[in-house]
Amino acid sequence: MYRFLVTPRWLGFHLLVLAIIPAFFFLGKWQYGRFEARSAASTQITANLKEPAVSLESVDTVGGTVPKAMRYRPVTVTGRYDPAHEVVVRRRTQNSRVGFYVVTPLVTSQGAVLVNRGWVPAGATADAHPRVPAPPGGEVTVTGRLRPAESEDDTGIRNRGGLPPGQVLLIDTGEIGKSLPYQLFGGFVELTDQEPQAGPAPDPVPRPDVGGGGGLNLAYAVQWWIFIGVGVGGWAMLIRREARDLRKAGQESPAKASV
Missing domain, CATH: 2.40.50 (OB fold (Dihydrolipoamide Acetyltransferase, E2P))
Structure with missing residues (x-):
């Protein structure tokens, strides 16, 4: 009944499913990594903004670079x-x-x-x-x-x-x-x-919008992982439907032959 699974058409379908499982897994993992990075950055920036002001010389140097932990x-x-x-x-x-x-x-x-x-x-x-x-x-x-x-x-x-x-x-x-x-x-x-304060002055730059801490990336990660289940579930459903159709065709053939 399930010999159709080794036909060229179905072998190609199996290979497609086997390819999308790791692809979707790593795409989800990549988005989850972005979520973690953005969440960490958001948390760090939010904490920095609440800190009292310190002298510039204590966190930056002439000719140096600003550490990421000191942003904002x-x-x-x-x-x-x-x-x-x-x-x-x-x-x-x-x-x-x-x-x-x-x-x-x-x-x-x-x-x-x-x-x-x-x-x-x-x-x-x-x-x-x-x-x-x-x-x-x-x-x-x-x-x-x-x-x-x-x-x-x-x-x-x-x-x-x-x-x-x-x-x-x-x-x-x-x-x-x-x-x-x-x-x-x-x-x-x-x-x-x-x-001292200036007279007329440029408009102040607003505080940074730290956003949702990468929440959208987390949603994308979950979405890619759900696609794995959808792909595997669809593959199994198509196999069951094909087997059912072949079984039904096999049951109808003897009846037609006897007539």
Whole structure:
């Protein structure tokens, strides 16, 4: 009755089922790994945001890199803004509007740190320099969230040259630092407060949305694993149906022969 299982058509079907089981298993495992990574990152960032501010020098160094465990850690740093070397970062959306981040070096006794002072709307054209409020003069104490230098891999933004003067696509401290007369700390600071306060100022960058901690990836993982059960269940159902049809055909043949 089950000799049909070794026919070429069914052998191909068996191979397909045997192929999708490990494929779906590893796809689910991959999504589960992304869930774990995003959940860990979400938990770490949420915890960091609740921590009291510490000095920038205690968590970052000139020419160094910001450890992942320190992302969004509140920090304080004192220095003087250098508006002559300020840059604006293109294609940054805030409140559903496209504009620029305003990044100004803050020069300290140990070096300088890039400070993202906030967001301003785009100018009349894509290449026009936006109107940017000036930073406060004199010594300033900045409080903000520590961020690692941006890269193409982290942001999904493709960097390119040929931009108007004073405009960049990424807050890449290594690249921006090449044109500066002083060394930079490895990360940059996303401004949340400063003393003394400025007058007109860019719109503050909102707190990061840590999302659901990778909950969507967990749903995808479970979905792939459910597909394994669906595939195996469908395979078994088709075998039973084929065997039933052959049995029924075999029962009808003798009856027709006797007639």
